[in-house]
Amino acid sequence: MTGPLAVIFAILGISVGSFLNVCIDRLPLKKSLVYPPSHCDNCEQRLTVLDLVPVFSYIFLRGRCRYCGAPIPRRVLLVEVASGALFFLAFWRYGLSPEFALTAFWCAVFLVIIFIDWERQLILNKVTYPAAAVALVILAVDTLLPGRGLLGNLWFVPETSILSGLIGGAIGLVFFLAVWLIKPGGIGMGDIKLAALIGLVTGFPLVVAALLIGILIGGVVAIVLLAFRLKGRKDLIPYGTFLAIGPIVTLLWGSEIINWYLGLF
Numbered sequence: 001m002t003g004p005l006a007v008i009f010a011i012l013g014i015s016v017g018s019f020l021n022v023c024i025d026r027l028p029l030k031k032s033l034v035y036p037p038s039h040c041d042n043c044e045q046r047l048t049v050l051d052l053v054p055v056f057s058y059i060f061l062r063g064r065c066r067y068c069g070a071p072i073p074r075r076v077l078l079v080e081v082a083s084g085a086l087f088f089l090a091f092w093r094y095g096l097s098p099e100f101a102l103t104a105f106w107c108a109v110f111l112v113i114i115f116i117d118w119e120r121q122l123i124l125n126k127v128t129y130p131a132a133a134v135a136l137v138i139l140a141v142d143t144l145l146p147g148r149g150l151l152g153n154l155w156f157v158p159e160t161s162i163l164s165g166l167i168g169g170a171i172g173l174v175f176f177l178a179v180w181l182i183k184p185g186g187i188g189m190g191d192i193k194l195a196a197l198i199g200l201v202t203g204f205p206l207v208v209a210a211l212l213i214g215i216l217i218g219g220v221v222a223i224v225l226l227a228f229r230l231k232g233r234k235d236l237i238p239y240g241t242f243l244a245i246g247p248i249v250t251l252l253w254g255s256e257i258i259n260w261y262l263g264l265f
């Protein structure tokens with residue numbers, strides 16, 4: 001039963017990825033997510049169902065608009081595949097459970113943050129604020145539910161999960177605020193808010209793993225970009241892109257990471 005369901009959720013993830021592409025395209029431009037319907041940005045031709053089948057349309061149309069031949073950004077395919085893969089992994093990891101639903105949801109949110117920051121060096125309040133509000137509601141509901149928190153697998157202080165989330169959020173906020181105070185210009189306000197959101201989502205102590213993973217990936221990529229002169233020392237490296245990878249890894253493999261770390265001693 002797990003196999004077919006996993007495939008269904010992978011397809012669901014790919015379809016969600018299509019919508020995430022719309023968010024990545026339109027949110028920074030302050031455009032509506034639903035109107036106008038999908039169209040080619042180059043020739044304005046309204047796209048049909050055939051043009052909009054995730055992944056397959058891209059492959060069959062060889063990454064070009066069917067009407068005018070304008071290239072479709074490779075990111076469209078990348079987001080669909082990534083979203084499908086993450087939904088699949090989340091289901092594989094947690095089965096049909098609240099943890100699965102939450103992990104899949106947050107993967108989708110962080111994918112939007114990752115790609116908007118990559119393309120525009122922007123972390124939108126329009127994304128982080130509502131996401132933080134949702135995180136707080138989830139924490140509150142989980143804490144108020146009878147019995148122990150449903151999210152015991154994700155949060156390591158199950159009986160006080162709202163506390164865990166708030167401590168996590170505070171750690172992200174304070175740490176990045178300190179970095180910002182020490183070296184203004186190194187990171188932006190958007191990065192600080194993102195760090196706080198990551199803390200709210202992952203809770204304590206996973207927030208530490210999430211932030212460290214993000215910082216590590218960002219550092220390695222920055223070194224590679226500088227070493228191969230792909231970016232100059234003055235170029236902006238979208239920090240939020242790497243930071244937002246941290247919570248995805250942590251939500252999927254947090255308990256393994258913690259166990260591995262504790263096993264070192």
Ligand SMILES: [Zn+2]
Pocket residue numbers: 040041042043044045065066067068069070
């Ligand atoms: Zn076109």
